[in-house]
Structures are given as C-alpha cells and as structure tokens.
Amino acid sequence: MLNQEFFNYFQKQKQEFLKAHGQDNHEKILNRFGKWLEKERIRECSEKKTGDFDDFVDEVLVQTEKMLNLVGIKIIYVPPDQRMGFKESWRCIQVFENKNIYYRLGKTRLRKRAPQGQNILLFELVMDGQKKKIFLPLLNLKKEMEIEFGEIFERELPSVESTGKYRLKVFMPFYVVERWDVRLVSVKLAKFILITKKALNRLGIV
Numbered sequence: 001m002l003n004q005e006f007f008n009y010f011q012k013q014k015q016e017f018l019k020a021h022g023q024d025n026h027e028k029i030l031n032r033f034g035k036w037l038e039k040e041r042i043r044e045c046s047e048k049k050t051g052d053f054d055d056f057v058d059e060v061l062v063q064t065e066k067m068l069n070l071v072g073i074k075i076i077y078v079p080p081d082q083r084m085g086f087k088e089s090w091r092c093i094q095v096f097e098n099k100n101i102y103y104r105l106g107k108t109r110l111r112k113r114a115p116q117g118q119n120i121l122l123f124e125l126v127m128d129g130q131k132k133k134i135f136l137p138l139l140n141l142k143k144e145m146e147i148e149f150g151e152i153f154e155r156e157l158p159s160v161e162s163t164g165k166y167r168l169k170v171f172m173p174f175y176v177v178e179r180w181d182v183r184l185v186s187v188k189l190a191k192f193i194l195i196t197k198k199a200l201n202r203l204g205i206v
Contacts, residue, residue: 063186124169125196135166141199
C-alpha cells in the first residue's frame with residue numbers, strides 16, 4: 001500500500017542513488033517512477049472514500065464497538081439531543097448508567113483556536129452540569145490520563161465552562177476522514193473511552 005511516508009522515503013533514496021551513480025538517464029527514469037507513485041497514492045486515497053462523513057463516522061463506531069467489546073465495555077448509541085444544539089451528524093455514545101455523562105463524535109470548525117475555520121474531527125467526553133461531583137475530580141487525573149493516551153486532552157474555553165459545559169476533547173485533522181482512515185480513528189476513540197472510563201470508574205462513576 002502506498003502512503004506519504006513511503007513516497008517521502010522514495011524521494012530521499014532517489015537523491016542518494018543519483019549521488020552515487022550520477023545523473024545520465026537515471027534521473028528521468030526515477031522521476032517517471034516518482035510521478036507514477038504519486039498518482040497511485042492519490043488513486044488509493046480516493047478509492048478508500050466510499051461515502052460521506054456520516055458513513056465514515058458509522059464505520060468508526062462499528063469498529064470501536066468491536067474493540068471495546070473485547071475488553072468488556074458495552075456501548076450504546078443514542079440519537080443527538082436536538083434541545084442541546086447537537087446536529088444530526090453527531091454520534092453520541094452512552095457507556096455509563098449516569099445519562100449525563102457520555103461521549104460524542106463529529107466534526108466542527110474552530111473559531112478561537114488554530115487551525116481556525118477548518119474542519120476538525122472531534123471526539124469528547126461530555127460532563128455538562130457535573131462540575132463538582134465529576135469534572136473537577138476528573139481533572140486531578142487529567143495528567144495521568146494524558147500520559148497513558150499520549151496526547152493532551154483539551155478543555156472548553158473558560159467562558160464556555162462558565163456556562164456549565166464541561167468536556168475533555170481530542171482533535172484530529174480532517175484529512176483522516178478524507179483518507180478514509182477508519183482504523184486509525186477507531187483505535188484512538190476506543191483508547192480514549194477506555195482510559196477516561198477507567199478514571200471515572202475510580203471516582204465511583206459506573
């Protein structure tokens with residue numbers, strides 16, 4: 001399978017080869033091969049995309065559910081609550097008996113953070129209205145969770161948290177959707193749910 005990493009590796013090796021063996025006709029041949037590789041990479045990326053964003057998210061959820069089932073975590077998909085302003089394209093995931101704590105997956109555009117104005121894939125743990133009992137105690141475990149996850153968990157802006165919205169977020173570049181990288185997103189989402197659920201269970205949230 002062709003990917004950007006392999007294509008970059010080829011470009012590097014091409015330069016090493018030309019240094020060792022000279023230009024002559026080698027450069028023309030390698031340039032032709034490089035163009036063919038690039039076309040194949042673009043073709044593969046386009047072939048992976050088999051539907052729209054909703055189809056991509058649905059595939060991610062199917063794979064995520066399978067992964068979590070292997071570790072004994074059962075998830076339930078619930079329709080977005082339109083009263084909370086969630087769009088139909090969002091997917092909500094129920095894991096806990098407490099219905100006020102759930103996960104959701106969708107796309108958004110950042111207005112006050114980079115990259116501004118661009119589509120971003122987002123999944124988050126929603127704990128709205130649960131500041132003292134859940135959100136603040138969970139923040140004490142935030143660093144520990146981030147080390148295990150390997151990335152920083154983003155919070156809402158202070159102005160948003162002041163309205164009672166408490167969330168931990170993970171942003172992913174939208175090219176993962178354009179490349180139809182269901183596996184990558186599924187693994188990351190499953191890991192996010194597993195790590196945060198384990199932390200919440202330690203706090204007595206089941």
